[in-house]
Amino acid sequence: MNFYSRKLIKPQDMNAHGTLFGGTVLSWIDEEAAIFVSCQLGKGNLVTKFMSEIDFVSSATLGDIIEIGMETVKFGKSSITVRCVVRNKFSKEVIIKIDRIVFVHVDEEGRPSPHNIEEPANK
Template sequence: MHEYRQIVRKWVKPEDLNQHGALFGGRLLQWVDEEAAIVAVAQLGTIDVVTRHMSAIDFSARADRGDLLELEYTIVAYGRTSITLACRVENAVTGAEILTLERIVFVAVDSAGAPIVHGRTQPTAGTERLREPTQR
């Protein structure tokens, strides 16, 4: 499989902070899941994907107001109906690792929510798969 890397950047704003003045962990997980879903959609060529699994979440450092974070996604594997991603979040200024997720699994589903075969085995750089004619 060709190497795939997608980086998304997020500013930590006042509305993202918890009671201790640090980035709320739930907000970071929301960002991680949403951006991972966008990667899965672009890779599988369908907006009909659901988060199936997230590995153990390891918060290794805090992020504070004004920090610029980089969420880096890589493709771990393609399954018949799924795609598995990894995510590493770091402070873009200091390089400190904030969070790692070794596995985020998305499954392509039909209109009833049942898994469907997506037929993808190699990454694509853009969103062109979303414009391909549907084979279903």
Template structure:
């Protein structure tokens, strides 16, 4: 799994228990999945269609650094299916796993549009062309 971004847990990210609010982590993950998909499909019009069971395995506290990783599971005709993990870099524990998230490529009309991609494209490969 490739880890693409890091987030710093600040006081405004905490729940009443003094740990990372799960909704904040899910927002970070959703944004990262969207950004990843936008870059892969070269289209800023993408939406989250589906997230599988979300498994919270541990937490984080103020000052911890969270790392978000993504793997591509499948390229569909109009979609990209991804796997995600967020881990606490301070404790080395996995905080959350999401086995399947489906991101859909949209056309100008807001309807699903085929993207024509079949494999991951890395930025370094784009720069060589």
């Protein structure tokens, strides 16, 4: 798994318990996954179709640096599935794991459209 993105946990990223707010990190994951998939396909026009169980393993606190890792799991005709791990940059402790995030390539009307890619482009 490659870790492409890092985030510094700031006060606006915290929840009422003083730890990283889950909604914030899920937003970061969705954005990073969309960028990763766009690079794999060499094109945009993607929508997030599905996220499997989100496993909140641990948390992050103010000042922590986290990194978001992605890897390709499967290519479909119009879809691509990736896996995500978010971890603490220095301790390597896993914060969140998502086994499957499915994106679908869509046409101008928002309908599934073949992406015509069979293997990762290693971009």
